[in-house]
Amino acid sequence: MVAHNPLFHGRWTAKKFNATVINDIWPEVFFFTLVATMVSLVSKLTPHKLIISNQLLTVLGTVLGLVISFRTSSAYERYQDGRKMWTNITIASRNLAQMVWVHVPNQKGSDGATKDIKTLQGVIEKKTMINLIQAFSVSVKHFLRGEPGVYYQDLYPLICFLPRYANIREAHTEEDLLPLWHAANEYEDAHAHHRHSTNVRSAADELVGHRPQRTTSLPEHSREKTVVDEKTVVADNKSETSWFRSLTKSNGAGRRSRRETFDPERVLPDVSSERPLKPARNPPATSLYDYIPLLRFFKWIGRTIVGRAKDPLKVEARRKRKNLDAVESNVPLEICLVLSSYTAHLMQRGLLQPALATGVTNNITMLQDTFSNLDRIRNTPLPFAYQAHLRLSLWLYLLFLPFQIYAAFGYYTIPGTAFASFLLLGFLEIGQEIENPFNYDLNDLDLDAFCLAIQRELHEITAYTNPDPSAYVFNAWNQPFAPYDRRSAADLIKDGSGKYTSPHEHIVAEPGMASIRRTLVNSWREVDKTTRQH
Structure with missing residues (x-):
């Protein structure tokens, strides 16, 4: 499917305009356009020709273009790294919640009311820990935005x-x-x-x-x-x-x-x-x-x-x-400490098998590693000397650009300088804006949406009732061997013999696993032939 062009998709609003860098660079573009206008008018209307040699124009332009490209690429790489890290938080939160909710058993007493109380306490305990998993992503969001x-x-x-x-x-x-x-x-x-x-x-x-x-x-x-x-x-x-x-x-x-x-x-x-x-x-x-x-x-x-x-x-x-x-205080770290303490508590009570405990610990470690990488992206901007030198070099280049191109372009120097300044300053400003993608700028990552998505997924996990498979497998809606055998699971076990027999008469096989394997092979052949377009 052809992707929509964001520039022409939908109607233009103030929000979409603010998402561009026009409102950030227009004073600089206006200034260099005024310089080009002054150079053009003085050179045209007076005997003084404000012209200098353009020998270095091509060389300096190429160098500046490469440097600005590197600046924008490095900023976009940080932007993508930030998005990947938030994907890791989503994955680790989902996996951790599933392990806690499905694999950690509810507390059970001996008999009667004690058993019900212990079961209720276990469900409350697990749901509380899943709420802490949700709190982790929210705390990371506030931490990255400098909100202690x-x-x-x-x-x-x-x-x-x-x-x-x-x-x-x-x-x-x-x-x-x-x-x-x-x-x-x-x-x-x-x-x-x-x-x-x-x-x-x-x-x-x-x-x-x-x-x-x-x-x-x-x-x-x-x-x-x-x-x-x-x-x-x-x-x-x-x-x-x-x-x-x-x-x-x-x-x-x-x-x-x-x-x-x-x-x-x-x-x-x-x-x-x-x-x-x-x-x-x-x-x-x-x-x-x-x-x-x-x-x-x-x-x-x-x-x-x-x-x-x-x-x-x-x-x-x-x-x-x-x-x-x-x-x-490092709030995300404090939450991870509580989750780790809960894992140790489960292991001490024998409620978590060693293999599952390893998975829970690995996901908590993944949350901590991801948070450290996000903090690294936030607190490691490009060196000030590099940014200052690049911007000063670009300003000098645009300042002397009209003096070098007037001899060839005349009055076209004015729109040419305006376009060049808009192009180069725009890319430089884009790199600076997305360098830290965790703030409130319109081009930053939507951390609030990420946290809400994690919240929805965690609540969906806790809505799972963890039923016995026999309660939903052997009913009239389940056709496990389709498309070759479209009988329901309830029909397959109706006779009570436990022996599977293919419904097709031309299949000659002994009832049991041999017939099941042949049915599965024929199902594969029919699916493979039906789903191929060519």
Whole structure:
């Protein structure tokens, strides 16, 4: 089937336009076009000819083309590696969940009510561990996006039951807080201190005190709700709501589209949190500086001349974020430790055979290896010296390009320079954009979709009832020897003799395995002849 051309498939929207690099490179293209216009007008309307030799044009152009090609290829290779790593996470999560759900037996007591209680406990235990497998991919997503901690609407409900203190049954203090929660607390203190500085939030805090927040997502309005004595205090939170606002668009009067009702966190456990939960997807807000990068220069000048206002709340938040770098918890590693501990617990109780224990351990190791490779891709950009030298070389090449081609092209120098700058700068910008494919750019990998796909597969696995094969094999719908023998499994065993006899009279064979083998050979011959096109 012929693939669709993405440029002409569907209608053009603002989202599709933003997915291109036009809005990133147009200031540079405009600048070099102005230079070409100046060179053309001065050379045409004045006696001064702004022309230089073009001896190095071909050589430098070829070298720059090769270097830019290498830059784009290396970035695309990182993009593909990131996608492969997420495929590995999906495979390992699926395999691990299948082994836990199918091969780990339910806990069984001796008789009566004890047996039922143990069975229920075993099913709850296995389903909880599969929820942790789902939490692993979600934690990897937040880790790659530079979002530390565990207080997210799609992560916290899956791991909130894990131990928080080193001494569970003894009197514990903040010094006993485990790394998984310690780092999250430091980040949340700084984050909440800055966010709750408004008058509305201050009033809400006075009412709330230490009451927990519910984990329910709010896709219809980008708001954060806090339950206070059966009343709801609503506070605007623009930094956490840009994604949900993009989902709430009308689809006709009286109708709600899929985007309006899309709320994947709604299917997660509804538990209480002692801290505000950030949304599962929190892209940075788009500003005018993203569409006109030149304005950033004037913003920097304004800050340098006027000076930055030292807000004590912001200073404290920055200080705590710096401290966070030294004690940041590795949430995916913590989850793998819990899964490994569960595997060891099963082996000690004799509930997991050694061969299956090896498979479970290998899949947990695969999750850890994949996470390490993703972290390597994220934290190993191309050296700054290489990127800076390549961009400066390209700028100089495009700056002197009009002076070298005016003698041959005249006024066509202007569109020629514009096209050359658009082409070369575009490839350079594409390489830079996909170098780290784990952020919120439109061309980045859709990590949220990957996590939701894993979630759906894990729930499909736990929906499997693991029945006895005899309950579904020997019925009237199963024709095991088709197409040569279309009798059902129930008909084959109806006589009770246990001897198979071919239904075709011209087949002369002793009832039993000899007749079965001949039927299978004839089935192969009929299938092979029927399914070949030529």
